[in-house]
Amino acid sequence: MKKEDIPQDTGAFGKITPEVQYATDAAGNYSTGLSKGWEVKNSANDAAWQDIEERVRMAKERVLKKEVSPLLYFMELKLMDIKVLAGYTGFWGWQVRRHMRPSVFKKLSDRRLRRYADVFEVQVDDLKNMIPG
Amino acid sequence: MKLPFEHIQAAHCENGVTTSLLRSIGIARITEPLAFGIGSGLFFTYIPLLKVNNGPAFAFRTMPGLIFKRTCVALNVPVHREKFRSREKAQQVLDASLDAGHVVGCQVGVFYLPYFPKEYRFHFNAHNIIIYGREADRYLISDPVMEMPTSLSTYELERVRFARGVLAPRGQLYYPEKAGTVTDEQIARGIKKGVIRNIRDMLHIPGPIAGVSGIRYTGGKIKRWRDKLGVKTAGLWLAQMVRMQEEIGTGGGGFRYMYAAFLQQAQAFHPDETLTRISETFTRSGDLWRDAAVQAAGIYKGRIGSQDDFNRMGDYLLEIAELEKQAFQALSKIKWK
Numbered sequence A: 001m002k003k004e005d006i007p008q009d010t011g012a013f014g015k016i017t018p019e020v021q022y023a024t025d026a027a028g029n030y031s032t033g034l035s036k037g038w039e040v041k042n043s044a045n046d047a048a049w050q051d052i053e054e055r056v057r058m059a060k061e062r063v064l065k066k067e068v069s070p071l072l073y074f075m076e077l078k079l080m081d082i083k084v085l086a087g088y089t090g091f092w093g094w095q096v097r098r099h100m101r102p103s104v105f106k107k108l109s110d111r112r113l114r115r116y117a118d119v120f121e122v123q124v125d126d127l128k129n130m131i132p133g
Numbered sequence B: 001m002k003l004p005f006e007h008i009q010a011a012h013c014e015n016g017v018t019t020s021l022l023r024s025i026g027i028a029r030i031t032e033p034l035a036f037g038i039g040s041g042l043f044f045t046y047i048p049l050l051k052v053n054n055g056p057a058f059a060f061r062t063m064p065g066l067i068f069k070r071t072c073v074a075l076n077v078p079v080h081r082e083k084f085r086s087r088e089k090a091q092q093v094l095d096a097s098l099d100a101g102h103v104v105g106c107q108v109g110v111f112y113l114p115y116f117p118k119e120y121r122f123h124f125n126a127h128n129i130i131i132y133g134r135e136a137d138r139y140l141i142s143d144p145v146m147e148m149p150t151s152l153s154t155y156e157l158e159r160v161r162f163a164r165g166v167l168a169p170r171g172q173l174y175y176p177e178k179a180g181t182v183t184d185e186q187i188a189r190g191i192k193k194g195v196i197r198n199i200r201d202m203l204h205i206p207g208p209i210a211g212v213s214g215i216r217y218t219g220g221k222i223k224r225w226r227d228k229l230g231v232k233t234a235g236l237w238l239a240q241m242v243r244m245q246e247e248i249g250t251g252g253g254g255f256r257y258m259y260a261a262f263l264q265q266a267q268a269f270h271p272d273e274t275l276t277r278i279s280e281t282f283t284r285s286g287d288l289w290r291d292a293a294v295q296a297a298g299i300y301k302g303r304i305g306s307q308d309d310f311n312r313m314g315d316y317l318l319e320i321a322e323l324e325k326q327a328f329q330a331l332s333k334i335k336w337k
Helices: A040-066 A069-078 A080-088 A091-100 A103-108 A110-118 A124-129 B015-026 B031-038 B064-075 B088-099 B154-161 B184-203 B211-246 B252-264 B273-300 B308-332
Strands: A019-024 A031-036 B043-053 B055-061 B079-082 B106-109 B127-135 B138-142 B150-153 B173-176
Touching: A019 A091, A019 B252, A031 B252, A040 A069, A040 B211, A040 B273, A069 A080, A069 A110, A069 A124, A080 A091, A091 A103, A110 A124, B015 B031, B015 B064, B015 B127, B015 B173, B031 B064, B031 B184, B031 B252, B043 B184, B043 B211, B043 B252, B055 B211, B064 B079, B064 B184, B088 B106, B088 B127, B088 B154, B088 B173, B106 B154, B138 B154, B150 B154, B184 B211, B184 B308, B211 B252, B211 B273, B211 B308, B252 B273, B273 B308
Parallel strands: none
Antiparallel strands: A019 A031, B043 B055, B079 B173, B106 B127, B106 B173, B127 B138, B138 B150
């Protein structure tokens, strides 16, 4: 890529800091230039976020239909999967999967709920009622 | 306390940490491209069975930590590296290292990294930052992908050092011990070794998923994504590929340019005209990766999406695979001193 072709399409990152890129000068020698972002990359990121919003919305529906516990909603909201959530809460993956069942979730002690609530950065009551922090 | 340190922005976090940490012990001749090349940083793999963020898992660079490790080995610089079970111990060792005058590198997760824009905070745990001092409750941070140095509170730093999930950093810190002067000969040998190791990684790993054959394999797979996954999911998977390719700290097209820059700089140590020619091939490869990303963007933005468009997308990767294969084969014919 030539220096003058370094894209300058400001994206989420470009608002905070420019990025370094390697590019060639007229003689073909490499040095660094700065980029504010690239439209292709910005839209890839947008696509990922649209997908996340979609997953959160679907999770919410399923919780309201009592198919799953509110944990799924918060897990999607925090971009986590079972493995990441298990890591942060200290539960095993199979325990987290079990806690996703509304009947099991209802019986969880406050102490266990607190572990989830802390990771999701909400209060225990909000966790139960699916109110984001 | 604040250690003498000059923040330098880099294109990629681990190269940046490597060059800056080496500078902190007086080795100023290792530029970012040199570190990348000596560390055999260029790579490709697609792991079909592993899912990241509900999409496919790609890597455009070598395993985290290896660039720093290999560069230090090549220069005969001893490295101190430590992981922790206990958060208290992790902080104690960090404080003690700073007090002993070491500028320290740390592996962190970006999800809770407060100075990163929210849009880029995924559960990605192979980010690297430098800690060069402590003032009251805050640690002084040099993040190589940021323009300016910044700082983190004790709590914030602990949280990112103990991020969870794939590649959990477990508080990992590392720094180079004081070393003697680095000779031209050492750098030249490091370059040779780095290139030969990179040829191995790109051409000679058995199986279809790594190196040049991994790029070809992915190209073939992409052509079937539309039927297998539907246009929407296939588009999301392509977006994920572009994000892995171009995102901060993991860039793919950018890595090809960086490797081209490395081969140019290598000539100061191995005068050889063919390196220039091969460098140009990597520039073309970087350009093609970017063209492929533009094609992918057309698909995930819903502008295009026919089977022909997916075929063209796959063909880009087949073309790249062929180009990088030629480049590494040419590198393997170089007569090193």
